[in-house]
Amino acid sequence: MTESRRDFLKATALTTAGAALGLGFDAAADDKLTAASRLTDAQGQYALPPLPYDYKALEPVIDETTVRLHHDVHHKAYVDGANNALKQLAAARADGNFALVKHWSRELAFHGSGHVLHTLYWTSLTPSPGGEPKGDLSKAIAADFGDLAKLKAHLTKATVAVEASGWGVLAYQALDRRLTVLQAEKHQDLTVWGATPLLVIDVWEHAYYLKYQSKRADYVAAVWDILDWTAAGLRFEAARSAAR
Template sequence: GTKSIIRGGNNMPYQLPELPYAYDALEPHYDEATVRLHHDIHHKGYVDGLNNAEAKLAEAREKGDFGLVKHWERELAFHGSGHLLHTLFWTNMTPDGGGTPAGALGERISQDFGSFEAFKKQFSAAAVAVEGSGWAVLVWNPEFKKLEILQAEKHQNLTQWGAVPLLTVDVWEHAYYLKYQNKRAAWVETWWNLVNWADASQRFEKAAK
């Protein structure tokens, strides 16, 4: 029921996923202290917020009272998108990352952006230029049949409906401030050393079928 969702426990529909590596595995590019805070506190906050929004909307349906529906729909979008993007963010990185993508994704990046270097420059520029807090996201748009680079302000603004996220970098300050302070560009540049192209490629092949 609603109360069990709010309290958490075994009935909670959304759970914080475990990291696919140790907290210190991304050193020296991504420091252990930030990874712990980012995953255990910030990401968990979005999971909790998503569960709470779902519970409040269920409660509204039960009572037939939608006076706060605008607020809880916003919370659903914000926390739900935060949970989804963070889950992608963790799997998009690996201790043995970096380099360039091979196979179908590499070919498609060259086709849609002209070259890998052109793609990398646009992606980095988009990440650094995000206004306030947000993300840069490589997506596959199945309607347009092409790869796009999108900015996401907060977690949910500026998307394209139907776009499938493949690769993302978090440029909220909580993602990098302990090590990189206000040097967002330095964080984005070092993040390329962690990119898990195998994960992004797998997502692309599934999305582009």
């Protein structure tokens, strides 16, 4: 790993309630991707990162209106919700009144996870896909799933089958050093402690309904054409390094 990449990965490490996620990109990738991976601003508040591409850059797979609403309205709401939960929990500590600690803990888990997952989502997609997974990620996919086709079948089926709203997730489980496919209901349920997401697919209806209506499977199938395996490979590299 080059020094610049190590610095980059360190600078862009994501941390949220109960989860530490490595998110990084090749040093050759542009600064937009670095900015797009930051969860917080200079003051340490959660902040909405800019998209690493234009609103219409993912067309025809995902239309401009969907991306605009999804990023500017939905993702922003999770940022605001996470900041509010932190503020309310700080107030509870200040006055010693923890009567609503369960509520605000749940709010932090929901909105904080929503912020992390959407940040990962925008950087799991690219208008310039570089083809199939490469390097160590490709080897790990072969070892843990058989081959890319089997991973694709597994991740696609798991994502389409998410009950109600949620996510399909390719993750690295550091505890047993293996790749795994997860479903996340809402943003925070059915996840596994210790798993670092490498690539996520949003299947809340706001991610696809304007264009695909009830055809979630068509959306998931199309998204495979714009997955950023370079970003996933770098997150894998960071997660494995952290596990050593």
